[in-house]
Amino acid sequence: MYRYSNGQISLADFKQPVGMNLKESNRWVKKAQTIPWPEIEKRCAALFTNRKGNVAKPLRLALGACIIQAEYGYSDEETALQIQETPYLQYFCGYPGYDDEKLPFDPSLMVYFRKRLTLEVLGEINEMIVRDAKERQVKEAESKDDDDDSDGQPGTGGNSGTMIADATCAPSNIRYPQDVSLLNEARENSETLLDVLPRSRGRKEASNLPQTRPERLPEIHKMP
Numbered sequence: 001m002y003r004y005s006n007g008q009i010s011l012a013d014f015k016q017p018v019g020m021n022l023k024e025s026n027r028w029v030k031k032a033q034t035i036p037w038p039e040i041e042k043r044c045a046a047l048f049t050n051r052k053g054n055v056a057k058p059l060r061l062a063l064g065a066c067i068i069q070a071e072y073g074y075s076d077e078e079t080a081l082q083i084q085e086t087p088y089l090q091y092f093c094g095y096p097g098y099d100d101e102k103l104p105f106d107p108s109l110m111v112y113f114r115k116r117l118t119l120e121v122l123g124e125i126n127e128m129i130v131r132d133a134k135e136r137q138v139k140e141a142e143s144k145d146d147d148d149d150s151d152g153q154p155g156t157g158g159n160s161g162t163m164i165a166d167a168t169c170a171p172s173n174i175r176y177p178q179d180v181s182l183l184n185e186a187r188e189n190s191e192t193l194l195d196v197l198p199r200s201r202g203r204k205e206a207s208n209l210p211q212t213r214p215e216r217l218p219e220i221h222k223m224p
Helices: 027-034 037-048 059-072 076-085 087-092 109-116 119-152 180-207
Strands: none
Touching (some): 037 119, 059 087, 059 109
């Protein structure tokens, strides 16, 4: 018997204890949101059917545990403990909320997971992930092109230019104090002033001096 999951939940719907605040920027959150879990589950759920009638472990938990173990090189026991203790890993494995009261599975089940998720199955899952990523990129590119087309047409309600509302941010062709050209210009002006001012000032001061003859020293006569 196999029980299908409800798909990927948003991080806002992930139940967290008071004081815990998971970040959207975490790499395991991003990975969880880029994997097409429902499609993979439909394709591979038959591998995890329990013939004894008990509910089998979810495919997402099994695949998530194998990905985590391959990422860090954990042992089977350490993989189960890390999932139990880390909320980001629980979100990646499809938990509805943080739960550290018990192990997600018995560590011996990792052998069962690896037997079901053979290299062939993992290769097929990888192709599904790559194909889904390409489809999302194409949709995003088409959506962006549509937005650009509507923005470029006047009268359609889109933007036809850029308006700067804050006058203090208006662009201006000015030079800032750290501009080297200002220092060079000041140097050139200073050299020009030094070349002009001493000559004119020297002539003016010389013309204002009184025209007096130097005093003659008395002549000294020898005694006969």
